[in-house]
Amino acid sequence: MSDPISRDDVAHVADLARLRLTDDELDHFTEQLAAVLEHARDVEALDVADVAPTAHPFELSNITRPDEVRPSLDRDEVLGQAPSTEAGQFRVPPVLGEAP
Amino acid sequence: MSPTSASTATAIAEAVRSGERSAREVVDEHLAAIEAREPELHAFNLVMADEARASADAIDRARAAGEQLGPLAGVPIALKDNLCTRGIPTTCSSRILEGWRPPYDATVVQRLAAAGAVAVGKTNLDEFAMGSSTENSAFGPTRNPHDTSRVPGGSSGGSAAAVAAGFAPLSLGSDTGGSIRQPAALCGVVGVKPTYGSVSRYGLVAFASSLDQIGPFATTVDDAALLLEVIAGHDPLDSTSIPQPAPSLRSELGRGVEGLRVGVIRELTGEGIAPDVARRVTAAADALAVAGAKVDEASVPAVAYGLSAYYLIAPAEASSNLARYDGVRYGLRVDASNSPEMMVASRTAGFGDEVKRRIMLGTYALSAGYYDAYYGKAQRVRTLIIRDFAAAYEDFDVLLSPTSPTTAFAFGDKTADPLTMYLNDICTIPSNLSGDPAVSVPYGVGDDGLPVGVQVLAPAMQEATMLRVAAALEASR
Known part of the structure; x- marks a missing residue:
């Protein structure tokens, strides 16, 4: 049985999920996530080692379509929805370090 | 609020096709109903009055030109605001997508247009379809048309309320853990x-991809069947779409239930179900027996683990699906000096609390050291649920349960503790995990005078039998 989720665990997953939490939010979310995971103990306790996992209700495999040229989304329409663009591309702040 | 026969989708389409009514007249009537009561209910994030009038006029012109009109000619329909509509804002009731105009239509939106339906607006939902009351909408909750102090259910609360209030005879919602059936019951x-894979998910903003399914709301079983016939069927743009044509449903509805084997699910009628709701399920079972069905108790033991399995699997898939909202290609961007900070700032400002909870829960369930204990276990439990349903369907053609454990609850009643809110979904979640179809049919009222829904469940692709039973229940009210 795993340990209850800790405040540090929540801070860690928030970081992984690119979310920033205030101290109050950390306390609050830790308590709420712990309650949900506590409920999940019933599943955690089941012995289902010999049961195969289901990822999808109806497994369809090798789904292909004819390799035909067809129109894609309109580039200007797509870029028109972006917060910032330049020369037909999405523009983002520097990926490393500070802006010049 | 009860539908008159002239206000059903089938009646409207027939009248428009025959020229007895114009599509414009029909849409104006519904827009007037929206104008009168929408300020009180907030079913919509966006009312598409101009677009709706233009589509209606186009249908009237097509008829005048002698063109063949589709099965939903001139029928107003409301669309859940997580269905992509080209050039028309699609928000998922989230700040992070506020103002976004999709560059394409969902497949269902295209099929509706081809069938002559007239979209009248985009309906409110719990943010990214995560919730059971619409209280998680970033733009404020929807109110239940039967009692505005109560929630309409969720997450498709706006779509359910729009149909219940007569804003449109039809609407579309999406159902990941009960988000169509529960609000249908409460409204x-x-x-x-529908069966997972029977309606294309192309253009449905993803929440939990192995559970999400689009489906109809209507005032009658016949109308729901009509809409499902239009939207179902294979779509090459959705790789999980079942490669079969849309089934014929309406022609089966009148066949009755003589000799059908109906099982009342023991595990979903006892503890945790309000007595007044449980009594309506018993009344429904009795009515089916009177109509000639063989009714007995059925057992699907693994549904007891459905809630836990669902609240590991759905958040896990959501945490992955919602990683795309990073302020780069669309939606909200909060400026920062570098890209990683911009992403954190955008996501932190753009998502509401419930979405953050589920993203974190899912990230945790998938993280190193916990994957096997949580996500892996939940996937195996999913197999158990599928097995138990399969065993039950050896003895029964359809199964019966409540849709929701209670009637519509008051605003704020369940927002303090997420788990209390999640318990709303215990009866509906199992069908999403198994992929099988289920329908909620209104069946009388509870002690508070508010609607109760009875759920009919069926094996995969057995919508025709399922809706036959639903039609029999409807006729027995």
């Missing part, structure tokens, strides 16, 4: 979660 309308 006293019919709501169908």
